[in-house]
Amino acid sequence: DAKTTQPPSMDCAEGRAANLPCNHSTISGNEYVYWYRQIHSQGPQYIIHGLKNNETNEMASLIITEDRKSSTLILPHATLRDTAVYYCIVRRQGGYQKVTFGTGTKLQVIP
Amino acid sequence: GAVVSQHPSRVICKSGTSVKIECRSLDFQATTMFWYRQFPKQSLMLMATSNEGSKATYEQGVEKDKFLINHASLTLSTLTVTSAHPEDSSFYICSANQGVQGRYEQYFGPGTRLTVT
Numbered sequence: 001d002a003k004t005t006q007p008p009s010m011d012c013a014e015g016r017a018a019n020l021p022c023n024h025s026t027i028s029g030n031e032y033v034y035w036y037r038q039i040h041s042q043g044p045q046y047i048i049h050g051l052k053n054n055e056t057n058e059m060a061s062l063i064i065t066e067d068r069k070s071s072t073l074i075l076p077h078a079t080l081r082d083t084a085v086y087y088c089i090v091r092r093q094g095g096y097q098k099v100t101f102g103t104g105t106k107l108q109v110i111p
Numbered sequence: 112g113a114v115v116s117q118h119p120s121r122v123i124c125k126s127g128t129s130v131k132i133e134c135r136s137l138d139f140q141a142t143t144m145f146w147y148r149q150f151p152k153q154s155l156m157l158m159a160t161s162n163e164g165s166k167a168t169y170e171q172g173v174e175k176d177k178f179l180i181n182h183a184s185l186t187l188s189t190l191t192v193t194s195a196h197p198e199d200s201s202f203y204i205c206s207a208n209q210g211v212q213g214r215y216e217q218y219f220g221p222g223t224r225l226t227v228t
Contacts, residue, residue, distance in 0.1 A: 034217075043115075043204050043219035044155065087154075093215050096143045096162075097208070101155040 004088045009106040012082075018075040020105050022088030025069040030092055033064055034099070035073045037084040044087065044101075047073065078109045113139045113209040117220035124195055124227055131191045132223045134161075134205030140185035141207035146178075149202040149222075161188040161205075195227045 005023040012018040024033065034049040048055055048062045050071075055062040061074040075082055087104040091097050114137040124130050134144055142163045147155040159180055160168040167180035179191040192199055206219040 036217075036219075038155075041202070041222070041224070043117075043206075043222045046216050046218060049216070096160070097215070098145055098157055098160055099206070099217055100157050101147075103154050 004090060004102050006086075006088055006102065006105045008103065009108070011108050011110055012075075012078045014080060014109050014111050015077055018078040018082065018107060018109070020073040020075075020086050020088075020107065021070065022073070023070045024088070024090045027068050027090050028092075031090045032093060033062065033068075033071045034089045034091060035060070035062065036087045036089065037082075038087070038104075039081075039084045047086075078107075080109050080111065083107060083109045113137075113207075113216070113218045115205065115207050115218045115220040117203075117205055117223050119223060120221065121224040122226070124225070126196055126227055127194055129191055129193045130195055130225060131189055132203055132205075132225075134188045134190070134207075134220055136186045136207045136209075136218075139207075139209045141188075141209070142185060144182060144188040144205055144207045145217075146180065146188075146190050147204045147206070149204060155204060158190075163188075192225065195225070197227045200225055200227045 032049050032051050035047040036044040038044045048060050050062045064071045085104040085106050116135045118133045144161040146158045149155045158173045161180045161182040163182045169175045182188040202222050204222045208215045208217050
C-alpha cells in the first residue's frame with residue numbers, strides 16, 4: 001500500500017471547519033483513500049473513503065485532487081467530540097486487504 | 112454501519128499466564144479479520160491477518176507461537192496471548208472488512224486493554 005504523510009497535529013476552533021490534509025504521492029490507480037479517526041482509548045472509527053471523486057457523508061467531506069496525490073478531509077463544523085487522531089490511509093479494495101496505519105494527525109478542537 | 116465487538120474490554124493478568132481476547136462481527140460475516148496492537152501515544156501496529164478456516168498470517172517480527180489466532184467461524188476470531196509478560200501490556204484492537212457490492216469498509220472493535228502484572 002502507498003505511504004501517506006500527514007501533519008502531526010492541528011488545532012481548530014469549535015464550530016469552524018477543520019481541514020485535514022494528506023499527501024499520498026505514490027498512490028496507485030486502484031487504491032482508494034480512506035479516513036479513520038481514533039478517539040482516546042477507543043477503536044478507530046471509519047469516516048469516509050473515495051477513489052477520485054469528491055465524497056460527502058453525514059460525518060465529513062473528502063476532497064481528492066485531480067492527480068490523486070493528495071486529499072483533504074473536511075469536518076464542516078467541528079465540535080469538541082471531534083478531538084481525535086485522524087488517519088489517512090490508501091488501500092486497495094477487497095475483504096482480505098489489510099490496513100496499515102501511519103502516525104496520523106492529532107486534531108484538537110478548542111472551545 | 113457494521114458492528115465489531117471485543118471481549119473483554121479490559122483484563123489484568125499475572126505474568127506467565129495466558130489471556131484470550133474475542134473479536135466478533137455482530138451483523139455480518141467476515142472471512143478475514145485483523146489484529147492490531149497499540150502502545151501508548153503510538154499508532155496501531157498490524158500484528159496478523161486472521162483467515163476463517165485457515166492459518167493466520169503474521170506480520171514480520173510478530174511471534175506466532177506467542178500470539179495464537181483462531182478464526183473458527185465467520186463471525187469470531189480469537190487472539191490468545193500466551194505466557195504473557197509486562198511488555199505485552201497494550202491495547203489490542205481487531206477489525207473486519209464488510210463488503211457491499213464490491214466496496215469495502217473496515218470496521219474496528221472497541222479494543223481490549225491488557226495489563227500484565
